[in-house]
Amino acid sequence: MATANLQPRPGVLRLQSLSDRTESELFQRRRQGHEEKAPIVAVANGIDGIQLLDSTGMSLGNAVCTKCREGFGANEQIINSNGEVWCTQCFVERKAHLENSSTCATCGEFMNPLEQMINYNGEMWHPGCFVCAQCFQPFPDGVFYEFEGRKYCEHDFQVLFAPCCAKCGEFIIGRVIKAMNKSWHPDCFRCELCDAPLADAGFVKNAGRALCRECNARERAKGMGKYVCHRCHAIIEEGHIKFRGEAYHPYHFNCSSCGSELDVNAREKNGELYCLRCHDKMGIPICGACRRPIEERVVHALGKAWHVEHFVCAKCERPFYGTRHYEKKGLAYCETHYHQLFGNICFVCNNVVTGDVFSAFNKAWCVHHFACSICDRKMSSKTKFFEFDLKPVCRVCHDKFPGELKKRLKKYHEELAKKAH
Secondary structure (H helix, E strand, O other), X not given: OEEEEEOOEEOOEOOOOOOOOOOOHHHHHHHHXXXXXXXXXXXXXXXXXXXXXXXXXXXXXXXXXXXXXOEOOOOOEEEEEOOEEEEHHHHHHHHHHHHOOOEXXXXXXXXXXXXOOEEEOOEEEOOOOOOOOOOOXXXXXXXXXXXXXXXXXXXXXXXXXXXXXXXXXXXXXXXXXXXXXXXXXXXXXXXXXXXXXXXXXXOEEEOOEEEOHHHHHHHHHHHOOOEEOOOOOOEEOOOOEEEOXXXXXXXXXXXXXXXXXXXXXXXXXXXXXXXXXXXXXXXXXXXXXXXXXXXXXXXXXXXXXEEHHHOEOOOOOOEOXXXXXXXXXXXXXXXXXXXXXXXXXXXXXXXXXXXXXXXXXXXXXXXXXXXXXXXXXXXXXXXXXXXXXXXXXXXXXXXXXXXXXXXXXXXXXXXXXXXXX
C-alpha cells in the first residue's frame, strides 16, 4: 500500500517593482535574446535639415529622433540603432528603461513596470499569459495545479491526471491510497467485512478483498478448519460440537439425559444432544476415523462406516460431502489429488488433463493452455521456447531480455546439461 499527495498550488496576483530583479541570473539569460545590435554613432555635420552621415559613410537623410521627433543640431552626436535614429538623451533613457524591465515567462516580451503582473515562484507573467496549459483560460480564484512544469486549472487537472476512487468513483485530491492496483480516498479504503478504516492501520489481501487483520484472522481460521460458534460468534479454538447443522462451543449445552455439561464428545440424536456415555447406550455404527458412534448421516465406503465430515481425501483431508472419490490401495482421494498423484494436472487451469498433454520442466499443460508465461502467446509442440524460472518463454520475449541475463541463463543451462551427463 502506498500513498501520494495531489495538492493545489494557488497563484498570487500583485504589483511588484522590477528593480530588484534585473540583477538575477535568470533575467540576464533571458535578456540576451532581446539585446539589440551595437548602435552606430554618427555626428551631424551641419545645421538642422542638412544631410547626415552615419559612421559608415552611408546617408541617414533628413533625420529626426525616433522618440522626441526633433531634428539634430550641427555637430550633435546621433545614434543609429537597428535602423532607428536617436538623440543621445532619448537613447540613454530608452536603454535605462530596458535594463530595468523584466520579461514575461510565457511570451518573452518586456513588461511595463507600471502595469499589473503576476509574480509566482520567482517568475513574472502578463495576466493574459498566466493561463491553464490545457484550456488557455485564467485560473478561477487563482488556484491551479502544477504537474511536470505546466500549470492546469482544477477541472483540467482532474480530467487529465487525478485518479478516481475505486469505491465512490470521485476524483481524488490530496492524499491517495494505492492498494490492490487501485486508488482510494483514505476514508473510502475500509475493511469489506467490518468497515474499519484501513488507510493507516494496514490491510491484508484475502481472496481479492481488503480486510483488517482481525477479520483476516477469522477468515483464515475458517479456511484452516476452525469454526465460529453460532451462539457467541467467537472462534472455536479447540473442540466443537455440531447441532442442527451449526458449530458450537460444547459448554453452551447440557446432556438431554443426565444433565451434565457437554464436551467435544457429545452426540446428537433425534434433535437432542447427549454426552458420550448416554449416547453409547443407544447402539449405532462406529466411525472408521474417530472410532465414535455415528448418530447422523452415515457414509459407507472402503468397507467401513464414516461420519460425513470424517470421510476425507487421503491427501488434502477435505471432506467429500457426497462428491465423487477415487480409491487406490485402500485409500480415498479427491479427483484433483488422484490425478495429481497418479495422473496429470494442467499447470495453468489446475484441472485434470483429459486429452493430449504438453509436458515440460516436470509440469503438464492442456494443449490449448501452453503459452508464453510473459506475453501469453499460445505455443505448440513445434514452437521454440526457453525456460525462465521453470516457466516457458517464447523466443520474442526471450530476445528482449537484457544481454547479461541471457548470458547467465545460457551458462546455467549449460551447467545443468553437464550435470545430467
